Amino acid sequence: MDKVVNKIAALPPGEPYHSLEFFPPKTSMGFQNLQARLERMARALRPLFVNVTWGAGGSTATKSLQLAEICQRQLGLTTVLHLTCTNTSQTVLDETLETAKEIGIRNILALRGDPPRSDDYHNTPCDGTSNGAGKEFGYVIDLVRYIREKYGDYFCIGVAAYPEGHVEGASPEKQDPLFDLSFLVEKVKAGADFIMTQLFYDADKYIWFEKLLREEPSGVLSELPVVPGLMPIQSYSMLKRITKLSGASLPAYILRRLDDVKGDDEAVKRVGIDIVSEVIEKIKAANLSGPRGFHFYTLNLEKAVSFIVERTNLIPPLHESVLEEIEGPDMNGAALRRDRRTSSVTSDPHNREGALGREATWDDYPNGRFGDARSPAFGEIDGYGPSLHLSQAQAIKLWSYPVTKQDVSDIFVQHIKGELEAIPWSEQGLSVESKVIADHLAKLNQKGFWTVASQPAINGVNSTDETFGWGPKGGFVFQKAFVEFFCSTEDWEVLKARLERVEDVSYYAANKAGDYVASVPPGGSAMHAVTWGVFPGKEIITPTIIEEVSFKAWKEEAFSIWKEWARVYPPTSASSKLLMETAETYYLVNIIHHGYMDPEFLWKLLET
Structure with missing residues (x-):
């Protein structure tokens, strides 16, 4: 399966794309149900690629690799495997990269993960040995260099960027994208191939940020693929928590619209679809350079993201050559013929089935670990496993x-x-x-x-x-x-x-x-x-x-x-x-x- 940057480069001029992110569910029932959900979303939404998250310190290593293999081999989706370096042993990283090669994965999103802890822990060999063997990965740049040194250009490597600044950036009181810029440049110079951003809801701040990257004096960011990250709004309380953790701001005009309906979860979802769709259309209208794609942090939920990508015309047409390749005696021809169409606007998500059809569910009132354990979305809302989220x-x-x-x-x-x-x-x-x-x-x-x-x-x-x-x-x-x-x-x-x-x-x-x-x-x-x-x-x-x-x-x-x-x-x-x-x-x-x-x-x- 091809590298993400090659797939982006091969798109027809002006054709937008999207990608979806999933985390390994915490229960076996949730895992089984996610597989069925993935099949629906892969068939109907046709993402250019999918991401699979990696728990703090490698806590979800086995499940992440299992989910990545389903996406890559079984569903034929170009898969990006997350890897977090801090508090993860070199042994685990080496084993993961080798397994990724065996599965056929060519894409890695290198992330720092948990904030580094005390110096005493940093002085401990990261692979748990007592003889000092093992390599330390305190920061993402260390991981990017290590992958490049060991695997050459086999892996396509992505890194994260923060349109409103990292929450642990210039000072505890201030997030500053300008302060972060030099670190991003160094990660790219170390071998990163593409950039994926933290979630945001302020389109103007994102547009300014991408222009900042393109105009960076060294020029290394001028043509690198930059994929903005968006999270569909599933509930009012979830939105407030996730924006606090990420440092993403909520413009006053958006907050007013959500405050008006915050007690009605169905209305929040409906308004949330409108808000995220409007953010996408505003970014598309800005005519930023390069192919225009959007990455969705799905939290393993399907309905909201499906209505957004359908409404904003991000579902690619199913070309005849592709249809001939995948259509076979074991496939549902009627379903595939239904999916030949290009995207259609869905004005009212509660009165139409949308691209996913009747099988898709809303996962009503997602409520973290106090929801239904059979749901693919059951568990912590960020999908990255237990962490203090603090330095x-x-x-x-x-x-x-x-x-x-x-x-x-x-x-x-x-x-x-x-x-x-x-x-x-x-x-x-x-x-x-x-x-x-x-x-x-x-x-x-x-x-x-x-x-x-x-x-x-x-x-x-x-x-x-x-x-x-x-x-x-x-x-x-x-x-x-x-x-x-x-x-x-x-x-x-x-x-x-x-x-x-x-x-x-x-x-x-x-x-x-x-x-x-x-x-x-x-x-x-x-x-x-x-x-x-x-x-x-x-x-x-x-x-x-x-x-x-x-x-x-x-x-x-x-x-x-x-x-x-x-x-x-x-x-x-x-x-x-x-x-x-x-x-x-x-x-x-x-x-x-x-x-x-x-x-x-x-x-x-x-x-x-």
Whole structure:
């Protein structure tokens, strides 16, 4: 399969293109369903290439390679495999590059990954050996040079760029594309072949940025392919979080349009399709030099991106020569003949099937790990695995140097009270609805139950309620109270004995070693809908689900974040030892109270 830069160069003059990005799902069911989704999207949308993400520190190495092989070999898609260098061993990188060659992958997107941690860790051989063997990859330029030195021009290498500046650029207070420019030039000189940008929603800032690259004095960026990255808007809360993490700004006129519909997820998606489509059309109208392509961070979701690429005429025509090559006795001729058409404008995504047909789904109300574990989009919203998303300096500024269990409790309590903007398990402050139970959460954290997720009980609140409402107007929403926290083994044993005497409570608990216990009611299942809504003309919708498979998948990540936090400090320090010991000895516990008409029951049970 050809290199990305060759495919771009071979496009007919003026023909736009698009590419799609996917991450390996966290559950086997999600993986199976993603494969079916990929087949639909490959057939109907015909991307020029696809990207497969790589988890922090190589955490998804096996699954990423498995997904890349499906894309490359089974679906015949030109595949770009992400590789992150920081905190990833040379052994893993070498094995990955060799496997990529065996699969037939010719394209690598070289990324830094997690921010570098302490000097003590950097002085440790990255392949885990004790004899000093192994190469350090502290920055992307190191990885680009290494691939070029070892593989020559076999791989086509892409690197990232930031239209509004890197979040860790010129200073903690300011992102500055001009400050980043020299680093991008050096990455290209080291051997990069194309550039893919961080997501953005301000078309004017992107247009200015690409002109900046083309006019850079050295000239090395003047004709290099630059692919702008866009993320379809799936929900209001997801958009706010992802823009905070990425440093992407939201123009006031865009934010106003979304604020008007933020309580209605369907309306947010509909407006989001309009917004991203308008960004694309504005960039196309700017007549920037070179072939015009767009990269979509799909988050494994299909409907929104399909309507965007169809509306903006990014689906290439299926030429007769291509049709003859792929049409065969095992293919659905009717489906292929339907796809011969060029793109058609889809003015109302809720009243038309779009390019993907009736099989495509909206993945209603994507809600991270509390969504349906069967969904290909289940899990963390960025698709890159567990990470602090902070540099060492930022982490220490937030959390200082905890050396006792009380220090950890104080950090969690400060976050609950709004005195800390983040904890390792949450990059944001408490949600509006969680503030309703903030006093209860503070009490739990003070006693050493360190909470990472929760919600209050509500009974039949109007769907337009400013705090709890969601979905279309005229509906009513309900919630069961639940809370998830870390606690010591001793505290868990005491609590477990109490929970077993309560009829309308369910729980899941597990430690890092793999000890697991859950309460399953007689004749029941280990799946619980904890948020649901009833709306005119619709079946009951259950956007928030807690189930065994999702808890087990999340458990692995939840404990790995303790390790990520520990890496902030020197490995022999009291802080590192405390956090690593906690990861090894504590339990992760999730408790659900089914009696949603009694909003205080769960908190009284846990506080006494």
